[in-house]
Amino acid sequence: MKNKNKKHYFATINEQQGEYEHTTKYLFTTAGDPFKYADKVSETWYGDEESELTDNGHRHNGEIISKTDEVKKISLEHFNVLKKYLSVL
Numbered sequence: 001m002k003n004k005n006k007k008h009y010f011a012t013i014n015e016q017q018g019e020y021e022h023t024t025k026y027l028f029t030t031a032g033d034p035f036k037y038a039d040k041v042s043e044t045w046y047g048d049e050e051s052e053l054t055d056n057g058h059r060h061n062g063e064i065i066s067k068t069d070e071v072k073k074i075s076l077e078h079f080n081v082l083k084k085y086l087s088v089l
Contacts (some may be wrong), residue, residue, distance in 0.1 A: 005031040008079035010086075011038045012070040013045060016056070023069065026087045028081060037069040041089055 006029045015025045030037045043051050043058045045066040051058040057067025074082070 007031070007034070008074050008076055009034045010072045010074050010078075010082065011036070011041070011068060012072075013038075013042050013066055014057075014069045015045070016065045017063065026089050027074075028089050029079070034071050034073070035068070038071045042066045042068045067069055 008029050009027065009029065011026055013026070013035075015022055015024065026041070028034075028037060028041070043053075043066075045051075045058070046060040046064065051060050051066075052066065053059075057065045060063050
């Protein structure tokens with residue numbers, strides 16, 4: 001049986017590698033705190049559970065910083081359309 005308390009979200013992660021920056025967009029569902037969920041995604045973005053937390057985000061391998069920029073609640077209808085084009089994490 002599906003959990004009807006789950007809500008659908010659109011989020012972005014900003015990555016900084018030296019002077020280069022780029023943003024990745026993704027979708028997720030959770031019944032919990034969406035900001036904690038998105039922060040955990042940012043923390044483990046490169047697969048390392050032991051990223052260093054800084055004022056600017058999570059530092060990976062000493063040179064890459066990832067941080068959650070945006071988390072927006074979206075409708076199920078929008079989620080179903082967007083999942084055709086974006087990753088669902």
